Amino acid sequence: MIEIFRFISGALILIGAFLSLVAAFGVIRLPDVYTRNHAASKSATLGVMSILLGTFVHFFMEQDHFNSRIILGIVFIFITSPVAGHLISRAAYNSGVKLWEKSVQDDLEEAVWRRNNRVRQRDN
Amino acid sequence: MAFQILLNFLLAFTWMFIKVSFDQVTFFVGYFFGLLIIFAFRRFFSSRFYLHRVNAVIALLLIFIKELVLSNIAVLKVVLKPKLDMKPGIFALPTVLEKDWEITVLANLITLTPGTLVVDISPDNKILYVHAMDIDDVDDAISSIKNTFEKAIMEVSR
Numbered sequence: 001m002i003e004i005f006r007f008i009s010g011a012l013i014l015i016g017a018f019l020s021l022v023a024a025f026g027v028i029r030l031p032d033v034y035t036r037n038h039a040a041s042k043s044a045t046l047g048v049m050s051i052l053l054g055t056f057v058h059f060f061m062e063q064d065h066f067n068s069r070i071i072l073g074i075v076f077i078f079i080t081s082p083v084a085g086h087l088i089s090r091a092a093y094n095s096g097v098k099l100w101e102k103s104v105q106d107d108l109e110e111a112v113w114r115r116n117n118r119v120r121q122r123d124n
Numbered sequence: 125m126a127f128q129i130l131l132n133f134l135l136a137f138t139w140m141f142i143k144v145s146f147d148q149v150t151f152f153v154g155y156f157f158g159l160l161i162i163f164a165f166r167r168f169f170s171s172r173f174y175l176h177r178v179n180a181v182i183a184l185l186l187i188f189i190k191e192l193v194l195s196n197i198a199v200l201k202v203v204l205k206p207k208l209d210m211k212p213g214i215f216a217l218p219t220v221l222e223k224d225w226e227i228t229v230l231a232n233l234i235t236l237t238p239g240t241l242v243v244d245i246s247p248d249n250k251i252l253y254v255h256a257m258d259i260d261d262v263d264d265a266i267s268s269i270k271n272t273f274e275k276a277i278m279e280v281s282r
Contacts, residue, residue: 019196019200022199022200022203022204023199025203025204026199026202026203029203029208030202030203030208031208032212034212034241034243034255035210035212035257037241037255038199038202038239038241038255038257039199039203041235041241042192042195042196042199042235042236043196043199043200043203045192045236046192046193046196078188078192079232082231082232082235082236083232085235085241086231086235086241086242086243089241089242089243089255090243090244093243093244094244099212099213099214100212109214111216111246111251111253115247
């Protein structure tokens with residue numbers, strides 16, 4: 001039984017490390033802020049979460065120690081990291097970072113343009 | 125919903141006082157009987173029997189975890205593919221949700237979906253602007269996923 005859990009915790013930690021590595025590759029390889037943000041905000045989340053889960057299983061089975069702080073850490077990362085990804089990409093868009101030149105569609109540009117136009121008309 | 129849970133706790137404590145034994149087992153027995161009583165009197169409450177909503181929250185959590193795993197596989201495929209031939213873009217997504225927390229949960233769900241990331245939300249909370257990794261094959265599939273997400277969130281808030 002304990003062997004099975006040893007295997008599970010090892011596999012979780014390896015998967016987490018692999019996902020973090022893929023996130024790092026994605027940040028290097030992808031062309032613009034928004035696509036890089038995809039890699040950073042998703043792969044890194046699940047990577048860290050599964051490393052923490054593997055650590056939790058390890059200490060719970062080997063030392064019989066229920067560490068609730070790891071569970072809290074998993075929950076906090078799960079809640080906060082998509083918000084961080086959203087805020088970074090929103091800040092990038094609002095400060096005028098261009099999309100990749102091969103991007104096909106941009107509905108937000110039009111909406112922002114219309115919004116600014118309305119503000120300008122009101123001010124005049 | 126909060127009122128029903130509070131009432132259930134109150135009934136559990138009443139059970140403990142009736143039994144004159146103050147341990148966890150008595151509390152849980154009392155909680156169970158209180159649950160039965162609330163279920164029997166469910167038509168006198170203004171909202172639904174609260175276990176339905178607890179059920180909906182658990183379903184939403186499972187959707188969250190499933191989407192997280194799927195989106196990681198999708199990102200893995202794009203990053204490890206030798207050629208960068210995706211077509212990214214930003215599309216507008218109208219939503220029917222109204223309360224602030226519902227839109228927050230929907231935005232978090234979309235951010236964790238395969239290939240999508242919320243960039244901005246219009247000032248009147250009606251349109252979400254979503255950056256998609258691969259816009260032509262995802263567009264239809266995503267709108268159907270959105271329907272399931274919105275439905276699951278509405279199931280919680282109804």
